[in-house]
């Protein structure tokens with residue numbers, strides 16, 4: 425459903441800060457894939473998402489989404505089809521608007537109706553979706569999002585990203601800024617929504633254990649390249665030690681990411 429064909433992106437070309445952030449990326453994402461993405465600092469993980477979302481145009485290569493060549497599309501043109509959740513729970517929602525208004529914004533954008541055209545059945549749909557989070561937010565629909573905790577806010581953002589049923593959901597370390605317990609809760613909700621709506625998703629994480637456990641496929645990036653793409657039995661049998669030794673053999677260095685978690 426998503427194809428990246430020989431995609432390249434270099435920042436600050438011709439300067440001392442030149443950086444080949446995406447280096448001949450070949451990636452075929454199948455419908456229903458839930459891919460976890462790991463890698464060292466500066467490996468190109470977020471840049472990969474930026475390229476898919478259209479935050480910049482790639483230097484060369486093609487990006488195909490559902491058989492449509494979107495390589496030259498702006499981020500705005502891609503936003504209807506691609507939902508993205510960032511690390512910062514403060515981004516993605518409007519703090520001075522209520523939970524209901526935030527959901528309505530995301531929902532009516534897709535339904536191509538005005539914000540104030542929200543009807544009773546839309547509201548009960550929102551209540552129903554919120555109740556599935558089991559955070560009690562269905563009884564706080566008139567609460568301003570700015571008054572919610574980071575975890576609650578990230579849960580609302582997740583709903584906003586998925587309510588319009590995007591073709592592709594990109595999760596960019598979306599639990600990294602939360603405390604461990606809340607992060608687990610948001611991850612469980614994420615898994616539930618992806619399974620319920622049969623979404624195709626990609627998730628950057630620095631939690632290696634979660635990366636190998638969640639989803640059906642794991643990609644490892646380094647120096648702008650995809651150095652490992654693993655699924656099925658190979659993936660479920662892979663131990664942390666094997667992964668680290670694969671990396672050091674392949675790249676002739678130790679895996680370094682100051683935020684990476686290696687323990688469960």
Ligand SMILES: Nc1ncnc2c1ncn2[C@@H]1O[C@H](COP(=O)(O)OP(=O)(O)OP(=O)(O)O)[C@@H](O)[C@H]1O
Nearest residue numbers: 435436443445463464465466467468469470471472
């Ligand atoms: N807009 C930009 N301008 C210049 N350089 C950039 C830009 N965006 C990313 N880079 C560089 O590209 C490389 C890849 O960055 P990226 O943020 O994709 O890494 P990452 O794998 O997400 O790393 P981390 O795990 O540390 O967040 C880095 O060297 C980064 O400094």
